[in-house]
Amino acid sequence: MSKPSTLYGTNLTLLTDLYQLTMAYGYWKSGEAETEAIFNLFFRKHPFKGGYTIACGLSHVVDLMENFRFEDEDLEYLATLEGNNGERLFEDAFLAYLGEMSFECDVDAVPEGTLVFPHEPMIRLRGPLIQCQLLETAMLSVVNFQTLIATKASRVALAAGGEPILEFGLRRAQGVDGGVSASRAAYVGGVAATSNVLAGKLFGIPVKGTHAHSWVMCFDSEMEAFEKYADAMPNNCVFLVDTYDTVEGVKKAIEVGQKLREKGHEMVGVRLDSGDLAYLSIQARELLDAAGFPDASIVASNNLDEHVITSLKQQGARIGVWGVGTKLATAYDQPALGGVYKLSAIRRKGEEVWHDRVKLSEQAIKVSNPGILQVRRFTRGAEHIADMIFDEREDIARDVTIIDPMDMTRRLRIPEGTTSTDLLEPVYRGGVLQHDELPDVHQARARAQEQLEQFHSGIKRFVHPHQYPVGLEKNLFDHKTRLILEARGFEH
Numbered sequence: 001m002s003k004p005s006t007l008y009g010t011n012l013t014l015l016t017d018l019y020q021l022t023m024a025y026g027y028w029k030s031g032e033a034e035t036e037a038i039f040n041l042f043f044r045k046h047p048f049k050g051g052y053t054i055a056c057g058l059s060h061v062v063d064l065m066e067n068f069r070f071e072d073e074d075l076e077y078l079a080t081l082e083g084n085n086g087e088r089l090f091e092d093a094f095l096a097y098l099g100e101m102s103f104e105c106d107v108d109a110v111p112e113g114t115l116v117f118p119h120e121p122m123i124r125l126r127g128p129l130i131q132c133q134l135l136e137t138a139m140l141s142v143v144n145f146q147t148l149i150a151t152k153a154s155r156v157a158l159a160a161g162g163e164p165i166l167e168f169g170l171r172r173a174q175g176v177d178g179g180v181s182a183s184r185a186a187y188v189g190g191v192a193a194t195s196n197v198l199a200g201k202l203f204g205i206p207v208k209g210t211h212a213h214s215w216v217m218c219f220d221s222e223m224e225a226f227e228k229y230a231d232a233m234p235n236n237c238v239f240l241v242d243t244y245d246t247v248e249g250v251k252k253a254i255e256v257g258q259k260l261r262e263k264g265h266e267m268v269g270v271r272l273d274s275g276d277l278a279y280l281s282i283q284a285r286e287l288l289d290a291a292g293f294p295d296a297s298i299v300a301s302n303n304l305d306e307h308v309i310t311s312l313k314q315q316g317a318r319i320g321v322w323g324v325g326t327k328l329a330t331a332y333d334q335p336a337l338g339g340v341y342k343l344s345a346i347r348r349k350g351e352e353v354w355h356d357r358v359k360l361s362e363q364a365i366k367v368s369n370p371g372i373l374q375v376r377r378f379t380r381g382a383e384h385i386a387d388m389i390f391d392e393r394e395d396i397a398r399d400v401t402i403i404d405p406m407d408m409t410r411r412l413r414i415p416e417g418t419t420s421t422d423l424l425e426p427v428y429r430g431g432v433l434q435h436d437e438l439p440d441v442h443q444a445r446a447r448a449q450e451q452l453e454q455f456h457s458g459i460k461r462f463v464h465p466h467q468y469p470v471g472l473e474k475n476l477f478d479h480k481t482r483l484i485l486e487a488r489g490f491e492h
Helices: 018-027 058-066 072-078 091-098 129-134 136-160 175-189 198-203 213-217 221-230 245-262 279-292 306-314 441-453 475-485
Strands: 036-042 105-108 125-129 165-167 238-240 271-272 296-298 320-322 339-345 371-382 383-391 400-404 407-414 420-422 425-429 471-475
Touching: 018 091, 018 129, 018 213, 036 129, 036 136, 058 105, 058 136, 058 425, 058 441, 072 091, 105 221, 125 129, 129 136, 136 306, 136 339, 136 441, 165 175, 165 238, 175 198, 175 441, 213 238, 221 245, 221 471, 238 245, 245 271, 279 296, 279 306, 320 420, 383 400, 383 407, 383 475, 400 475, 407 471, 471 475
Parallel strands: 165 320, 238 271, 271 296, 296 320, 383 471
Antiparallel strands: 036 125, 036 339, 105 125, 105 425, 371 383, 371 420, 400 407, 400 471
16 A cells, blocks of 8 residues: 655644534534444546546545644644634534544445446445544545546547556646645546656656756857756656757757767657647658667647547657646546535444435436445446445345436346446454555556456547446435335325
């Protein structure tokens, strides 16, 4: 497992919205703080109008939970908060209660790198209501962003068709944590390396980099700049050739590359950062090949994303390495995933029976699913064919029918004997971490690549992707329908 981040210190318990604390106070005042609850973290729509999403961020969620406690300085700060009448929000006895609290929830989650789909629980918490509530904001902050970026990176990597992607987004990222988290998530999603040195140190991600235009501009000529860089970094020479004239820059890089070769070193390649990348890469490739540098890479950057890369490939571009920055690290075309965290069942002290809960809405997509939820993935041969959301308390039939929660007429029967795997795996039991080590960032990345190969290619299309079948198990669908009708005053 990765070491906890030290960017802001290890205890981020106050990384929450105030309303989580006011609700926690209300639970405590009303005697509901220790009521047992089940919450599920999920999303309702794939980002980028895509056909799949890659789960990411669990490692940092575990860091949050491992350090879930209210320090004296946290409590001192909370004691200063006031309501509209100028009086304290929280009384001393409540703050003392928070100070004595220790994490004791059960947590189940899909491993990082798993492909997930709308309405499927990615993380399920079961434990004291107050603790489940206080963790909501921080978990959503972590999982929403890292899942979004991992998915974007996966799409970019698919567009590149196996050619390496370098993540260059740190300088355009939304702050320090946005940059570091983006680099980590992008690696899980499929990039080969990052320019972010801190992310390389924290997570063991490969780091790559060349030089900027300012290096070339510091010298009296482009040739001198390339020669000085070759003298300083003979084992890392990718020359940025578009400061003045790209084609002439390539020619100068070739001259310096020949001198490097005479000294026993090899030019790694050239980088294009502006202009007509398709045309210029073809020109550069011809020059490099003619000069005896067929293995020199052409690296391209400049506002790339999956759509631009796809277009450049269609134009016959000869680019071999893709530097993707702003549009990856910021998820430029969709800045948020929209993941949510909803209560699905509650059990008060002394009771044996769970009371299922369903959130209603005028929009069907916002109606939540009740119960103790799990996700089962069905596989035929080497390909995943459907996912079923079901209640763990139910005896599942040998042959099952799943029902689309958005359209009850869309149903799929899964024959008896179909191979299946349940996605939510134990992470905590009674607040105790169940693993000596969680999969690291490299294992999560490998899982994402393996998973992509196990799904129909249609879900990977960028335009009008195939809709992978995900449905509620029939008993759960019927139960949800009953709860909705009862809540709206109808008999079923």
